[in-house]
Amino acid sequence: MRALVIVAVNVFREAVRDRVLYILVAFAVLLISVSFLLGQLTAGQDVKIIKDLGLAAIATFGLLIAVFIGIGLVWKEVERKSIYSLLSKPIRRYEFILGKYAGLALTLFVNVAVMTLAFYAVLAFLNTRFPAPMRAAWPAPATDPGMLLAIALIFVELLLVTAIALFFSTFSGPFLSAALTLGLWVIGSFNADLRNFEAVLQSPAAGWIARGLYYVLPNFAAFDVKAQVVHALPVPPAYVLTTAVYGVVYIALLLTASVLVFDRRDFK
Amino acid sequence: MSAIRTEALTKHFSVGFWRRRPYVALDALTLDVPDGEVFGFLGPNGAGKTTTLKLLMQLIHPTSGRAEILGRPAGDVGVRRRVGYLPEHPYFYDYLTAEELLEYFAALFGYAGAERRRRASSLLDEVGIGAERRFQLRKFSKGMIQRVGIAQALVNEPDLVVFDEPMSGLDPVGRREIREMILRLRDRGCTVFFSSHVLSDAEALCNRVAILAGGRLVTSGSLADMLAFQLRGWELVVTGLTTEALEHARGLGRITKATLLGGDRYALELPLSTPPDRILADLTAHGAQLGSLNPVRETLEDFFMRQVAAVKR
Known part of the structure; x- marks a missing residue:
């Protein structure tokens, strides 16, 4: 356990010393800030636009941080022979894998926290620019804490993406890992289509395969409640909990697979 | 007790893209490295030295056979607390400074903050890394990285160190310093097992050596035993030798080579078949005086070349 924590802290330190991370976070913060200007172009929709863009x-x-740091986590160590x-x-090898994962999870947490703070700061500033009667007409307050639910699910989604990137990086190079991880994320974000495939397909076998894939592939669409929170529609706590548990179970399976693959590897 | 013991340790790699076929990197290596000695693991490139070291460190898994380190199976994580390892052409996290790297590794051995810093600092002193220790490793030269590599292998005060080509990338001063360090390690009871193809290093340092070629153990044993009986002849240094006496001895085929050292001082090489006392008596009868008499032994290099050539045949 101690080794795991030491490796995790080192992953965090590596990320903190990587300029690419700062560029990504700075760009995100800039985009969230610019959304304030965009909001001004659309009369009456300011808050909604900022919330949409910010989330x-x-x-x-x-996602970019999770994929591009995640694919290098193991690959870089093996390639450079460190x-x-x-x-x-x-x-132990499993401590190495879990430490790497925990380190990137910590990095993501800090980054998401920084972006969330910037997001709420812009919204709080906007709040002061509107008179109370106008604010009352909004479906939810500008700094609606309900949006934290969406951000929490985004965070779980990022943890899942990281686990996928880590899994691929235990046995393949960075380009293949990036392509496979992003590919899975795209498929997983449109997963609902796979479930309904059998309605439009002639072949029952193909429909069956599509349904099988629907259950096997990660369902990223489930983590997306951004539209609901922006429109102040209720997101049942049970849904958030179930989705989070789904994410955690999926992550656990991926980490187990990563450990098993990594345990058998020869470092030639 | 054995520091390292292997029994029929074998490693096959699969090679080829479409039709995978096994390549025997190490073939049934049985080796015993006694405790507290400096053991040289020698062989030409591709002999299987690094493969063996990686098997011992469990960086690769054996196809068959067994390996034990300090009486425990090589896979035992606990035994690694007592082992230090320097990989061939080491590479470390280039975003860390030398100090941070050593502290990171020391933390894995459970050393607390102050002790970590103390160990890192004294080891960097020992391997000759000065103020550069606060630079990120990306600014380090190959030789400096090698020194850091040696320091990290010693961070836990190991009972056994396994060095893969420890002199690689070092300048002559660095090589001498590392040779002295290896002898210091031996003096404090640490077993040093190192691979090398620099035979002079092995000859200067090792109690025992093993020679590997083509994945197979060619020979293993005490360096003194290996070379003691490999006498090639004698070297006799004499003064006051007359030309007539020299020609006489040459005529009898008792001298292989005569080299004038200066004045009337000669170094004479005698074949093994010539008893040195008889020729010495002969020469002194002609007025020569004995300067010195030394056996000419086979060097490790001669021995190595002969062994490796035999395997190739």
Whole structure:
């Protein structure tokens, strides 16, 4: 357990010293800030636009960080051979994998927290620019804490993406890992279509396969409640909990698979 | 007790893209490295040295056979607390400074904050890394990285160190310093197992060596035993030798080579078949005086070349 924490802290330190991360986070914060200007172009829709853009920015830049750091987590250590010295120390291979994962999860948490703070700061500023009667007409207050639910689910989604990237990086190079992870994310975001495929397909076998894939592939669409929170529609706590548990179980399965693959690997 | 013991340790790799076929990187290596000695693991490129070291460190899994380190199976994580390892051409996280890297590894051994810093600092002193220790490793030269690599292998005060080509990338000063460090490690009871193809290093440092070629163990044993009986002849240094006496000895085929050292001082090489006392008596009868008499032994390099050539045949 101690080794796991030490590896995790080192992953965080590596991320903190990586300029790419700062560029991504700075760009996200900039985009959230610019949404304030965009909002002014659309009369009466300011708050909605900022909320839409802000949540989308958190999700998108979080995704970029998760994929592009995630695919290098293991691959870089193996390719550059820094793993030789590390694994000769008293550390088990599973501690290495879980430590790497925990480190990136911590990095993502800090990044999502920074982006969320920027997001709420812009909304709080906007709140002061509108008179009370106008604010009363909004479906939800500008700094609606309900949006944190959407951000929490985005965070779980990012943890799932990280687990996928980590899994692929235990046995393949960065380009293949990135392509496979992003591919799975795209398929998973339109997963509902797979379930309904059998209604439009002639072949029952193809429909059956599509339904099978629907259950096997990660359902990223489930984590997306951005539209609901922006329109102040209720998001049942049970739904959030079930989706989070689904994410955690999926992550656990992926991490187990990563450990099993990594355990068998030879570092030639 | 054995520091390292392997029994029929074998590793096959699959090679080829479409039709995968096994490549025997290491073939049934049985080796015993006694405790507290400096053991040289020698062989030409591609002999299987690095494969063996990686098997010992569990970086690769054996196809068959067994390996034990300090009496425990090589896969035992607990035993790694007592082992240090320097990989071949080491590479470390280039975003860390040398100090941070050593502290990171020391933390994995459970050293607390102050002790971590103390260990990192004293080891960096020992391997000759000065103020550069606060630079990120991306600014380090190959030789400096090698020094950091040696320091990280010693961070836990190991009972056994496994060095893969420890002299690689070092300048002559660095090589000498590392040689002295290896002897210091031996003096404090640490077993040093190192691979090398630099035979002079092995000859200067090792109690025992093993020679590997083509994935197979060619020979293993005490360096002194290996070379002691491999006498090639004698070297006799004499003064006051007359030309007539020299020609006489040459005529009898008792001298392989005579080199004038200066004045009337000669170094004479005698074949093994010539008893040195008889020729010495002969020469002194002609007025020569003995300077020195030394056996000419086979060097490790000669021995190595002969062993490896035999395997190739």
